[in-house]
Amino acid sequence: MSPKKKKTDDLINFTIDGQPVQARPGWTxxxxxxxxHIHIPTLCFHPAVKPWGGCRLCVVEVRYGKRxxxxxxxxxxxxxxxxxxxxxxxxxxVRRWVLEMLLADCPASKEIRDLAREYGVTATRFTITDPEEECLRCGRCVAVCNEVVGVQALTFGSRGVNxxxxxxxxxxNNACVACGCCVTVCPTGAMSTRLDLVRGDVSRRTGHGFAH
Ligand code: FES
Known part of the structure; x- marks a missing residue:
């Protein structure tokens, strides 16, 4: 007898905070x-782009048997x-630890300060290098520019703390079409002050294809 074929639409039964839930295959x-409607905080995640796990704010504890x-x-x-x-x-x-790091990375962000306060974090033990910084390097803007707009006008320069x-x-560069998607998905509003850095002086462009 041939082995029973597993149905691809089998639902996955598990629990979240003690509540029985069902996931479709492929769901996270x-x-x-x-x-x-169970709230898990997120920062780098946006439904329009692939998740990449950059901020770690959405951590959950999972238990499977004894592990x-x-x-x-x-x-x-x-x-x-x-x-x-x-x-x-x-x-x-873990979330408090992440928020302390974010407070040091982007101390000027009201969104991050409010979120940190929700978790009882009002100060950071990490070094603040730029008190004016609002960008948390979550990568949403880079991802939406690459994956949704498809023009790759943004990237990350350097690695690690830099x-x-x-x-x-x-x-x-002329790749930027001034669509504003990066501004829309930015969780802190930092991108709205950086758009001119990306698109440069629009009046001096020789390329084509930006929306106006
Ligand atoms: S939202 Fe999941 S790692 Fe950032």
């Missing part, structure tokens, strides 16, 4: 939580019988 833990760990919910799919906890002490500790939003080769 975050997507499933959203279907059930347990903390993982980003925007990247990971659930397994049957998984127990997911969105606000366990372990999760809250990672900065930039343009390819650090020069404004």
């Amino acid at each position: 833990i975050l997507e499933t939580a959203e279907q059930y 347990g760990k903390v993982m980003p919910s925007c990247l990971n799919p659930p397994l049957a019988k998984l127990e997911v906890f969105t606000h366990s002490e372990r999760v809250l500790n 990672k900065q939003l930039d343009t390819p080769y650090r020069v404004p």
Whole structure:
């Protein structure tokens, strides 16, 4: 007898904060939580672009049998019988740690300060290098420019602590079509003050294809 063919539309049964939930194949833990109106905070995630797990704010604790760990919910799919906890002490500790780092990275961002305060974080132990910084380098703007608009006018220059939003080769370029998608998806509003750096002096352009 041929082995039973597994149906691709089998639902995955698991629990979030003790509540039984069902995920469709391909859904992440975050997507499933959203279907059930269970709030998990996010920053780098945006439904228009592929998740990349940059900020780690969406971490949840997952327990499977005797094993347990903390993982980003925007990247990971659930397994049957998984127990997911969105606000366990372990999760809250990681989120507070992430928020402290973000307070140091973008201390001028009201959105980050408000979010940090929700978690009881009002100061950071990390070094603040630029008190005026609002950009948290979440990558939403880069991703939407690449994946949705398809023009690659934005990139990240340098790596690690020196990672900065930039343009390819650090020069404004004709690739930017001034569509404003990067401004729309920016969670802190930082992109609205950087748009001119990307598109340069529009009146001196020789290229074509920007929206006006
Ligand atoms: S929202 Fe999941 S890692 Fe940023």
